[in-house]
Amino acid sequence: MVDRLVNSEVNARRMANVEQCFGKMGEPLNQFGRVLVGEGVLVKMCRKKPKQRQFFLFNDILVYGNIVISKKRYNKQRIIRLEGVQLEDVEDDGGVKNGWVIKTPAKSFAVYAATSTEKKEWMQHIQRCVSDLLERGNKRAATEHAAVWVPDGEAAKCMECGRTQFNVVQRRHHCRNCGRVVCGNCSSKTHKIDNLKKKPVRVCDTCFSRLTSSSSGQDPSVSGTASSDNDQNPNDSSTDSDEEGNHNDRSMESRPTFYPEPQDETFPSSSNVHQM
Known part of the structure; x- marks a missing residue:
């Protein structure tokens, strides 16, 4: 699927839209061989409290940022190289459900999806991208990962x-x-x-x-x-200004979208896809 999307016009437009949403403060994301696999909102456990973040999964990186205006404007862009990523399941604990840990050498943190189905989709897609990247032979898996900060x-x-x-x-x-x-x-x-x-x-x-x-x-x-x-975690800023939300306080529009293979250079029918 990724190989078919690499040179497609629809993938180029999707990535251009992501760059536009981050504005001039974001790093350029459009490069040869990169494909946008999926996107959606997850609740990220930050140092002081859980906060909503917009995540974008590419075939080689995971990008997230603060939500300024849903589907239109994000800031404080963070980029994680997938070859260093390791996923770890988090068991449900009372009202805190559907979580897992994203572990990398420089930062590790827990994220939560709204439903168990979304959690499964996210973890499967991320793990598939990591596996594909490592199997190509030009990347090495990380052997050490940063500790997850206790809130x-x-x-x-x-x-x-x-x-x-x-x-x-x-x-x-x-x-x-x-x-x-x-x-x-x-x-x-x-x-x-x-x-x-x-x-x-x-x-x-x-x-x-x-x-x-x-x-x-x-x-x-x-x-x-x-x-x-100042005890500042490189993962987060304690002065984030985006809406904080909770694990279940998400609108239908925030459900994740994972993109299928292109068909006649048209967008998939999902109502969650950004319109270009």
Whole structure:
């Protein structure tokens, strides 16, 4: 299917429409061999709360952004290379359903679909794209992935010492190695994690001890000012301004669209397809 879409006019128009929706601040997406496989809205678990994001699945990358105007305008474009992606199922927990984790070397996060059918479709299409990309022989699968950050709301106390209660004075921080929410005293040290950044990043005391013992003589960076990084997850911005929504608060128009093979260069009949 992807091979037939590569040089099709309909695929070119779809990708041009995505670029237009992101505007001048987005990176160019139209390149030789790239195909738009599907698109739709998913709820992404961010640091402070779940937020709706528009996702676009291509045969080699996954792109998402904040929703400014549904189907018309998105910002804060993020691009994930599929060769580094690994999917992990998330079991339903009460009212939180239909989720899975998208794991990559630089960022890992949970997303949720509105229904179990949508979840199955998304996971199948993403996994198929990853498998096809790796089978072509010119890409390597990632061997290490970033930790999934525990949302702030799930930790009233430090997950390292279990004593410090978070408030206006005692800020929450995240260990870049395990993703737990910890206090400043329990995360005053930094250590280099190769798949994240070139410079040392904040880690909790437990991870620091483990990383130090396995670093084979490398000198980790020890700092009392680790909080200067503002605990900002490279995955998200805590000042996102798009509508936040919840897992089930989505209109019929937000259902995902996965594109079939082109027939006479016409668009599929789905009501969710962007009109060019």
